Amino acid sequence: MTEPTTTSSSVSSSSAPVLRRVAIAGASGRMGHMLIEAVRNAPDCRLAGALDIAGSDAIGADAAAFLGFTSGVPIVADLRTGLQDAQVLIDFTRPEGTMAHLAVCRELGVQAVIGTTGFSDAQKAEIAEIAKDIAIMMAPNMSVGVNVTLKLLDMAARAMSTGYDIEIVEAHHRFKVDAPSGTALKMGEVIADALGRDLKDCAVYGREGITGERDPSTIGFATIRGGDIVGDHTVLFAGIGERIEISHKSSSRVTYAQGALRAVRFLSGQRNGLFDMFDVLGLR
Structure with missing residues (x-):
C-alpha cells in the first residue's frame, strides 16, 4: 500500500492530513475493537495491521467486520506480516505479548504506543533499552x-x-x-x-x-x-x-482509545525515546 499525499487534486498537500498507518494488537478483544473503531473514525489515521494470538477464532477475519465494514486488513498472528505496513503499533495486551511485539517493532522500525500493564522491573528495563532505537509512548492509563x-x-x-x-x-x-x-x-x-x-x-x-x-x-x-x-x-x-x-x-474505554490516538500523533515527531502521557499532553 502507498500513503496518499493529497485528498483531492484541488487540495494542496499542506492542507491534507498526514496519515499515520496504525496496527492494533489484540484486535479481537474489547479494547482492540474500540481502538479499531477509533482509528477508522480518525481522518489522520489508517488501519494498517491487526494482530491476535495464534488459535484465535478471529484469525483471517477482516479487522473491521464487527463494525459491519470491510477494511481490507485481515487479523493475523504472524507479527512481521501484521506490522509490515505499519508506522506505529497500539498495544493494550499482556506483558509477554507486548515484549514479543516490541522486539519485532524494533527490528522493523515501527513505533509503539503501549497501554499494557503488569510489567516486571526487568521488562521495564528492556523496554527502556528498546526505546533507544524506536519511539515508545508507554502509560498505564491514556485517559x-x-x-x-x-x-x-x-x-x-x-x-x-x-x-x-x-x-x-x-x-x-x-x-x-x-x-x-x-x-x-x-x-x-x-x-x-x-x-x-x-x-x-x-x-x-x-x-x-x-x-x-x-x-x-x-x-x-x-x-x-x-x-x-x-x-x-x-x-x-x-x-x-x-x-x-x-x-x-x-464509564467507557473510548477515553483510552482517544488518548492512544493523541499518543500516535505525538510520536510522529519522534525518532526514538521513551515517553508517557505527560509528554503527550504537555503536563511536565
Whole structure:
C-alpha cells in the first residue's frame, strides 16, 4: 500500500492530513475493537495491521467486520506480516505479548504506543533499552482525565506531605488479571515521588489480622474486582479533622482509545525515546 499525499487534486498537500498507518494488537478483544473503531473514525489515521494470538477464532477475519465494514486488513498472528505496513503499533495486551511485539517493532522500525500493564522491573528495563532505537509512548492509563488527575495528585501530595494518611482504592471488572491496576500504581509512584519516597519501600498492598497502628509514611492500596466496572480510582488524603478525596471514574474505554490516538500523533515527531502521557499532553 502507498500513503496518499493529497485528498483531492484541488487540495494542496499542506492542507491534507498526514496519515499515520496504525496496527492494533489484540484486535479481537474489547479494547482492540474500540481502538479499531477509533482509528477508522480518525481522518489522520489508517488501519494498517491487526494482530491476535495464534488459535484465535478471529484469525483471517477482516479487522473491521464487527463494525459491519470491510477494511481490507485481515487479523493475523504472524507479527512481521501484521506490522509490515505499519508506522506505529497500539498495544493494550499482556506483558509477554507486548515484549514479543516490541522486539519485532524494533527490528522493523515501527513505533509503539503501549497501554499494557503488569510489567516486571526487568521488562521495564528492556523496554527502556528498546526505546533507544524506536519511539515508545508507554502509560498505564491514556485517559486525558486520568493524567490530569495524576498532576493534581502531585500538587496535593506536596501540599499535604505531613499529617495526612494516603490510601489508594481502585475498582475494575472481573476479567482484569493484574492488581493493583497499573493506574493505581502510577498514582502511588507520582505521590511517592512528590514526597521524596520510593514506592517500593512505602507501599502496603494488603492488611489482615492484627496490623498495629498505621505507619504514617506508608501509601496503602485496596483492590476491588467485580462486574463490568471499566475503572474507578480514588486517592484518599485523611488528616485529623478533614479528608480530601481525588477521584476519577471511567464509564467507557473510548477515553483510552482517544488518548492512544493523541499518543500516535505525538510520536510522529519522534525518532526514538521513551515517553508517557505527560509528554503527550504537555503536563511536565
